[in-house]
Amino acid sequence: MSNETAAPAQAKSGHAPPLRVLLPIIVFAVGLAAWELVVRLNDIQPYVLPGPWLILKTLVTDWSVLWQSLLVTLLTTLEGFICAAVGGIALALLFNQSRLLEYSLFPYAVILQVTPVIAIAPLLLIYLPQQTAVVVCAWIVAFFPVLSNTALGLNSVDRNLAGLFQLYHASPLQTLRYLKLPAALPHILGGLRIAGGLSLIGAVVAEIAAGSAGAGSGLAYRIAESGYRLNIPRMFAALLLLSAAGIVIYALLALVSHLVLRRWHESALGKES
């Protein structure tokens, strides 16, 4: 019998050692300094390659435009993410209840996932109003990880626990609420964490596709537009904002995941265990 109880959790330190924070910052600073130096020494024009200082100045001077665009993109991302989360979890629950439904629909979920969204976006823009098309793109990219992770979680319920629920005549709804959903929660949160970043990518891809059709005001559209006008510093500034938005989204979802799981799940157990 190899059922060891209390398997030791992997010793992952809760506090990042100072080096792990310090080193990337040093690399970042050195990189920026070298960049600035190269631009200045070689007298490279801003429309070829702007230095970091100019990019920062552009970010400040163009803030009102960029901020509006950031809000538009974030709203799209949020809508796509919520649709993906609700849709992915709901579909996984349906699949879990009905094998037939799973067999019928799962291949199409895969097809939707493996077809590059950049190729679908122009088509969607033809058939749907622009704002809807952009959200749908974000949804298409983001929903599959939620679906597949939730499905995996729902199927990885401890068999003895399932037997216990059967013994006490639990209704299907009770089994779902008290057993399957809590057991699947770590997987669901993992799926959502991936989906957050992906919905931003989906939104950006769709905006670029839409932008070339001459409409839109999101951050990605700003990048495309600035490119046509050779306003390279603004391209960089917008890119910086997009990157920052992605990091914030990931950090927020990781934080939520940690807060929800910290009491019991191995992944969230820190120093004290």
Add this chain to the structure above:
Amino acid sequence: MTEDATRSVSEAGMAGLAVRLRGVTKTYDSGVAALGPLDIEVARGEFVALLGPSGCGKSTALRLIAGLASPTSGTVDVVRQRPETGGTHAIGFVFQEPTLMPWADVAGNVRLPLKLANMPAAEADGRVTDALAQVGLAEFAKSYPRELSGGMKMRVSLARALVTDPDILLMDEPFAALDEITRFRLNNDLLALWRDLRKTVIFVTHSVFESVYLSQRVIVMSARPGRIAAEFRIDAPEPRGEEFRTSADYAGFCRKVSAALAPAYEGQRA
């Protein structure tokens, strides 16, 4: 499944009996005959050990009694002394692993059977507290399973089985994964509980020593498909304790039971 394969839970009949298996067999879908035919009668309040080698179907027998699986043929009768209302349940089951929900604290795990029976929270709280006190874990109600040792987790599992005040306690090698000292302590605590509560206990184990120490009757099963190879009545005085474990009587019982168990291991590689 043949026509006469049934499992029934009734309140009438079978005077003095808690569980009766008649001609029970279990064949898996793969065609492997796991069990039987098996005839077992367990009296109300009796402590019976089912002893056999791994894979002999003793756990399967327990699952059939619990209703977690259905027999291929034969009948399984379970008698309950009261109707299953108000959070009582005829059967409590303790699995090989603690089988706790990691996301719920100790009290939440013990409360589960009552919650599934939709018992009001105030009433359930009292029963949970009592059950935890019975296994000596009253002050650990708010702990999470990961914070407990293997033995404590098993106690929580036992408290969860007791919280519905079952007539019959089914235990499937519950202490097999524990270290020896912890197992001895849990053995003693289980005996004390059994003396107090007088539940019918069917205890599956592959340990000769554990079976003799705990039970009034040891049923030795043969290798797959599991049948009864021998039966021993362990008529040692109660209450049993360390002096029984070190007595000549105990050694004698163990020797006899071991001898009966040996053929089940013939032809198996160690």
